[in-house]
Amino acid sequence: MHELAICQALIGQVEQITLDNNAEKVTRIVVKIGPLSGAEAPLIERAYPMAAAGTIAENSLLVLETMPIRVRCKSCLAETEASANRLLCGECGDFxxxxxxxxxMLLAAIEFDKAN
Amino acid sequence: MCDTCGCNITSGNAHLVTNDGKLAQTPDGKSAVFVLKSLLTENDYQAIHNREHFDKNAVLAINLMSSPGSGKTALLEATIEALGDEFSIAVIEGDLETENDADRIRAKGVPAVQISTGSACHLDAYMVHDAVHKLDLETLDIVFIENVGNLVCPASFDLGQHRNVTLLSVTEGDDKPAKYPVIFRAADVVLQTKSDLLEVLDDFNPAKAEQCLRNLASEAPMLPLSARRNIEIDAWLTWLRDEVATQAERVAKHEVTKPAIQPDGAALHLAEKGQSA
Incomplete structure (x- = not known):
């Protein structure tokens, strides 16, 4: 349950970038997250409004985009899809x-209302 | 993870920043900025700082992760008994409550700092930094960081350690690496602890446990041992001696190392390695 800590770090970055862009209010943020990041998307979604409360990102929409698990084989160099606990090469089966x-776990984009 | 030189832009995410440049307009006229910043960045900066403390004093920092009760403290007790005369060791203990583990370590004549995390389920780089400043790093060779017993969250936080050690006790089940891929993938070495119990636990198959680990694309050695019975701990001690020697060589050459896997995208990791090489 470290998702709240992650959301607080996220809000900290969002606040800085919003400031850098002379914006007043954050309306939407996009986070890219992979299944092997160690953070769970549903828990991030639940923790986000709490972390955003009272900040420039209050009531903003959080969009989570799940990244696919892909591996590159060191033996046959193929790039294939894999699953979280089976990261074997999809072509030759090598581990x-x-x-x-x-x-x-990346903050990909922020959308905001700009100050005049 | 650097926003200055752009090394955080990888083949998987480059399209976000190249299509419309750094700034783009959304259909309803709002401004959008594409940033691609790795989350946990603040923690990562603190971790880098911790690693500098360790490297400056030629200390090897080892992060121990496992379920509660898999034998992390027992392993440290046995390790201190075996290597206490050879190396100067200190331990940072992470638990939700109590000084019990730190007391066990101090009873072996080794300094220990207890971090009580309250209800936090993992250690982060800030907690470790506070603890590091309670140790006399100049006099030390190895600092063990015993993370909170938890197979989930500790894997996500860089503490500034050089190597990750993950324990898997034979009482836990041989499919644990398949169930908790994030933490086992992060291990530089996996210790199969309480191996003396294998004779009465016929449902734990060491070959299957190792297969589950290999399925995570891990080349980490898997070493069976029993810390309590002092059985087969030599392979672990040899691994540790090698790591201390390698760390001393790195420090002499001003090289920095991190655990083999960082929770941050392999491409990012490669970009960073290329940068520091």
């Missing part, structure tokens, strides 16, 4: 793979 997508 010597590296994750190229699926463990990220």
């Amino acid at each position: 010597h793979t590296e994750l190229i997508s699926g463990d990220e």
